Amino acid sequence: MGLLSKKDSKLILDPLADNNPITIQVLGICSALAITAQLKASIVMAVSVLFVLGLGNVVISLMRNIIPSKIRIIVQLVVVAALVIVVDQVLKAYAYSLSKELSVFIGLIITNCIIMGRFEAFALGNGPWRSFLDGIGNALGYGVILIIVGFFRELLGSGTLLGFPVLGDPIEKTGLYSIGYENNGFMLLSPMALIVVGIIIWVQRSRNSALIEEN
């Protein structure tokens, strides 16, 4: 990262691993469980959050000195809501079927704890450029987990990736299915998303023991 100073690149890289919003801060779990049954939906969600969080952080950061602290939550909500509506409308215009699939969850980005969390914790106290990097970093950290979970859930649950049948056709019994393989229906249910996230947390903490909390 020659472009960025060491401090700035830390803003982006930290949330990707050691301070990941999902696996370390355990935020934004609800959407991670709800929409990761398919990889495509996970990617769209990740991109949407990237847009909303990156831009939202900049907007809040620019306004941080004029927002009265008593009503800051309302102001933050207005900013998120405006950005989410933009995303929603874009999806409706250019990817209607996907927007149908994601249904209410695009709207629910407003309530994603990561977004409000970053506004409160970072954008209100830092300049626009650093806020932008922080927003991008956190959204990427969120997106990475979403995509990993979505990858495994779609592959094992439906036998497809991005809609392409990579394991063969379950009805015609080709590919893996010809030797008796079957899709794992449990993978399509939300509890399994939670378990996959749990496994990621487990793997991450066993590789980096500094992350394990004392209690």
Added chain:
Amino acid sequence: MGLKQKLHTLKEKYKGKKMAPAFNALHTFLYSPNETTHGGTHVKAVDDLKRTMNTVIMALVPCLIFGIFNAGYQHYAAIDPLLRAAPWDNFLTWDNFILGCWTVLPLVIVSYGVGLAVEFIFAVIKGHEVEEGYLVTGMLVPLIVPIDIPLWMLSIAVIFGVVIGKEVFGGTGMNILNPALTIRAFLFFAYPTWMSGDKVWVHGAVERAGTPDAISGETILGSYAQNQEVIYSLWDMFWGFIPGSVGETSKVLIVVGALFLIFTKIGSWRIIFSTVAGALAMGAIFNLVVDSGIVTEASKFYGLMSVPFWQHLIIGSILFGAVYMATDPVTASQTNKGKWIYGFLIGFISIMIRVFNPAYPEGVFLAILLMNVFAPTIDHYVLQGNIKRRMKRLKVKNA
């Protein structure tokens, strides 16, 4: 040099090395070790974990043997329904036994092989002794799955159940959920077509579906739910000459196993009796509702609600669950009062799920898993209540 000595030297040789737990486990599993305690503490009883586990396995063996014969019997009886007219004459035959072994033993071998492999791997990684916890689970698993479950599905479920259900919490004794039921729940939600319906309970029925040799026959719970005539007599259900998961059909052998467990003080009689009581209570409530005319024959719940309350015990797997699953000392409540509450709710909820949710025809395993989660909470409140009561008594005395 005997095998015991060889294992002992191997164990000494690998002491402190990575593979030590594996040899250690093999040694203590096959023989009683040479090491004796030298300190001042001597435990007189030999009821260690292994003895406890072996007692439960002994209680399960009759169910397994019955399951082997029943697998063959159900298969041949489905082809030739006349056999059902005289189950006693046609049950203990070589044909049944051979077919049963052919279908049931692979389940046992896969369950133990995969499960113990996972245990060994985890023991080596963690560097501690192999725990005996899987011995009972490995025996329970083949008894609670349908006969024709593909073996690779069983292996995946066993890996999932042992790793996610037990090892992540810290191994034997630390698990929140019963591992055997975790395995069953995984199979149930992952591969529902292999785990429920009217075809999976008889060997060969799935393959023959749609051919002229197709085996038809609604399950007992299914028949009740649809207000149909049940083709099995109550005595058949009691003795166990009915299709079902491998080991849970024979109610009489489960009762024998229960008496054995209670007599050896391994299984908690409080949990067994309270589970049965809970099931009877819920059944009786449903009977009352039907009698009072609130639910009429038009209701889709009428069929199962109107089953006489005591018959719920011989339909489905509530007894098996009560005796072998609910009593798991790790996942059950620990306090005596807590055990009554825990068991009663298991029975109560099992019958409730059975009647109200046709998608989960057998709610016993779900009810037990649910109560596993609540067992610590129950214990907490029982303890708190006890502390409060004693504090009060103390105050009265001092006042």
